[in-house]
Amino acid sequence: MTFRTVLRAGSTGLALAALCAGTALAQTAAPEAPAAAAAALPNKGDTAWMLVSSLLVLFMTLPGLALFYGGLARSKNMLSVMSQITATAIVMCLIWVVYGYSLAFTSGGSLTSFVGSFSKAFLAGVTTDSTSDTFTKGVVIPEYVFICFQMTFAMITPALIVGGLVERMKFSALVLFVVLWGSFVYFPIAHMVWFSEGYLFTLGALDFAGGTVVHINAGIAALVGALVLGKRIGYGKELMTPHSLTMTFIGTAVLWVGWFGFNAGSNLEATAGAALAMINTFVATAGAGLGWLFIEWVVKGKPSLLGMLSGIVAGLVAVTPAAGLVGPMGAIVLGIVAGIVCFFFCTTVKNALGYDDSLDVFGVHGIGGIIGSIGTGIFVAPALGGVGVADYAMGEQVWKQFVAVVVAVLWSGVGSFILYKIVDVVVGLRVTSDQEREGLDIAEHGERAYNI
Amino acid sequence: MKIVMAIIKPFKLEEVRDALTAIGVHGLTVTEVKGYGRQKGHTEIYRGAEYAVSFLPKIKIEVAVGNDLVERVVEAITATARTGQIGDGKIFVFAIEKAVRIRTGETDADAL
Numbered sequence: 401m402t403f404r405t406v407l408r409a410g411s412t413g414l415a416l417a418a419l420c421a422g423t424a425l426a427q428t429a430a431p432e433a434p435a436a437a438a439a440a441l442p443n444k445g446d447t448a449w450m451l452v453s454s455l456l457v458l459f460m461t462l463p464g465l466a467l468f469y470g471g472l473a474r475s476k477n478m479l480s481v482m483s484q485i486t487a488t489a490i491v492m493c494l495i496w497v498v499y500g501y502s503l504a505f506t507s508g509g510s511l512t513s514f515v516g517s518f519s520k521a522f523l524a525g526v527t528t529d530s531t532s533d534t535f536t537k538g539v540v541i542p543e544y545v546f547i548c549f550q551m552t553f554a555m556i557t558p559a560l561i562v563g564g565l566v567e568r569m570k571f572s573a574l575v576l577f578v579v580l581w582g583s584f585v586y587f588p589i590a591h592m593v594w595f596s597e598g599y600l601f602t603l604g605a606l607d608f609a610g611g612t613v614v615h616i617n618a619g620i621a622a623l624v625g626a627l628v629l630g631k632r633i634g635y636g637k638e639l640m641t642p643h644s645l646t647m648t649f650i651g652t653a654v655l656w657v658g659w660f661g662f663n664a665g666s667n668l669e670a671t672a673g674a675a676l677a678m679i680n681t682f683v684a685t686a687g688a689g690l691g692w693l694f695i696e697w698v699v700k701g702k703p704s705l706l707g708m709l710s711g712i713v714a715g716l717v718a719v720t721p722a723a724g725l726v727g728p729m730g731a732i733v734l735g736i737v738a739g740i741v742c743f744f745f746c747t748t749v750k751n752a753l754g755y756d757d758s759l760d761v762f763g764v765h766g767i768g769g770i771i772g773s774i775g776t777g778i779f780v781a782p783a784l785g786g787v788g789v790a791d792y793a794m795g796e797q798v799w800k801q802f803v804a805v806v807v808a809v810l811w812s813g814v815g816s817f818i819l820y821k822i823v824d825v826v827v828g829l830r831v832t833s834d835q836e837r838e839g840l841d842i843a844e845h846g847e848r849a850y851n852i
Numbered sequence: 853m854k855i856v857m858a859i860i861k862p863f864k865l866e867e868v869r870d871a872l873t874a875i876g877v878h879g880l881t882v883t884e885v886k887g888y889g890r891q892k893g894h895t896e897i898y899r900g901a902e903y904a905v906s907f908l909p910k911i912k913i914e915v916a917v918g919n920d921l922v923e924r925v926v927e928a929i930t931a932t933a934r935t936g937q938i939g940d941g942k943i944f945v946f947a948i949e950k951a952v953r954i955r956t957g958e959t960d961a962d963a964l
Contacts, residue, residue, distance in 0.1 A: 639903055641896060700897050710899055747900030760899060 440540045442531055449670035450545045456661025457552035461489050461559050464658050468651025468713070469563050472759045475643040476839025477567045478849035484562045484571065488578045489555040495582055496551045497523055503587040504550070505595055513599040515588040523547070534668040541668060549665060550590075557586055557614045563759035564622025568632050570831050571844050577823045581621060585815040589613050589808060605804035606780060606789065606797070608677065609666035611721025611773040612808040619766020620809050621816040623757055628820040629829055631756035633836050645706055652709040656685060659716045663723035676787070677723035681716065684735035688715025691739025699747075707743070710764060714742040717768030722776040727785025734775045738768045770805050777801035853948040853960065854922045855914055859885065859941040860933040862911045871928040872915065878964075883912040891939030910941060916948060916964055 466485040470478045492500070502520035509517060520526065526547070531540035558578045565574065592598035593605070593613045600612070607613060632640070642648060663681045667674035692711025697703040718738035719731055726734065746763035757763060777798035780786035789797070823829060830836070835843035842848060860868060862884075869880060886907040893906035917925055926943055934940050953963040 639905065641903055641905075642898055696897075696900060700900060700902075702897065704897060706898055707900075743900060751901070 453661035453665025454548040460658030464654035471644040471647030480840030488559040504590040512597040560618035563761040615765040615769030620812040622761035626757040680731035684719035684731035685715040687732040687735030688739035691736040711739040718772035726779035730779030
């Protein structure tokens with residue numbers, strides 16, 4: 401049901417498929433027939449890996465992202481950041497099983513290029529016997545674990561947007577926005593990219609673990625949100641230094657570890673493909689951390705911890721669409737480029753344009769995602785160490801990647817803009833200026849992060 | 853009786869305390885403060901964004917002493933808190949009108 405790519409038809413994959421089918425089933429007859437695939441039983445190793453991966457991605461959101469973002473905010477807004485991320489996660493968790501999974505991963509009839517149907521709303525028809533396909537023919541995983549794994553993606557993506565809106569957006573507005581954004585932006589884009597009948601899937605755009613679906617999507621939504629909401633009071637005039645880079649460090653470390661579930665888990669099987677995604681998630685990240693560290697050292701005079709941490713996240717973002725598709729050396733180049741370019745976007749470009757993307761969601765996730773998506777089209781080339789795709793031509797593949805980026809940017813940009821405006825009319829986007837000055841922790845939640 | 857109040861660099865506190873103990877000062881009040889003088893502030897850089905931090909962290913110490921000790925206290929602080937760099941801080945001396953030790957009710961010189 402969800403072949404994200406159709407490229408893993410190499411001999412290794414086939415051999416593994418045969419092996420898995422043989423050991424798990426003793427039913428190797430006619431493994432190529434669709435009927436046989438439907439009857440395939442999940443491999444326990446694959447299932448175990450996907451169960452663990454789902455938890456790793458959950459851990460990225462809570463507490464990883466919450467600490468990463470929270471530390472960058474001022475202490476008076478720490479709990480507000482954590483509340484918004486937690487609320488996003490639990491709301492998305494529920495609407496995912498109510499109708500999100502169905503909209504993303506079922507056939508949508510005449511609209512199937514863009515969105516699925518409600519045929520699996522409330523997980524109708526899903527049982528412990530139902531399975532989801534992987535990249536390898538005849539290899540399946542339990543549908544429940546696939547739903548959980550994809551659920552964690554649906555939880556973290558809108559949570560990423562919070563970083564562009566912090567310290568001024570009303571809690572009620574955020575919750576309403578997340579419900580709308582999940583429904584009208586995330587589910588359709590996930591369908592377009594990852595469902596076999598989706599527009600970008602059939603186009604042949606490559607997105608291994610969610611560069612377009614997750615990062616460009618969230619990065620653009622955060623940028624639009626920062627523009628619609630406006631700057632924080634005092635932005636550019638008052639001190640808005642991160643209140644705890646210690647928290648940000650912990651959050652980054654959790655994100656990195658969790659990201660192995662995100663990227664290597666997106667292989668859907670516990671195979672060499674997952675191992676490739678894993679090593680790429682190591683080295684691209686290290687490359688980007690180093691890239692940001694050095695460029696900041698040269699330009700600003702000091703090598704900063706926050707620089708390394710930002711580079712690490714930029715590298716993780718950039719390698720996301722590429723993880724299982726490029727070689728480790730290509731991943732390093734991708735990482736270094738992402739580290740350097742994201743640095744310039746978070747500093748020079750942001751300052752020049754004057755928008756208050758508070759925690760640099762666009763600069764890191766939007767730009768890092770675009771670099772990763774385009775870069776995937778380049779470094780997937782076997783000549784550059786990538787795994788290759790059928791009928792690969794670099795120019796053509798890069799063009800497909802570019803189309804995917806443009807579709808994601810437009811869909812998320814226009815969609816998010818409309819949704820922000822709707823939310824503004826319904827509940828109002830911003831807290832009052834008094835509440836903003838007091839801090840959202842006390843003003844909105846009636847509690848304080850640190851009672852020292 | 854005088855209060856000697858000094859604003860010093862935070863990392864000089866231990867040295868100052870040792871020096872004051874050595875000349876017979878038995879008590880000291882320390883407060884973490886922020887402020888600026890000729891040193892003005894410094895620059896902090898977060899993700900490439902530069903922030904001018906105009907209030908720097910300093911330590912304020914207050915010590916109440918008899919008139920006989922005042923000059924030696926001032927000298928001790930001056931000698932130990934000095935780095936020669938801008939931002940070493942300042943010392944102020946005030947008169948005390950009255951002092952009481954709460955536990956015993958002793959007053960003035962007996963209370964110090």
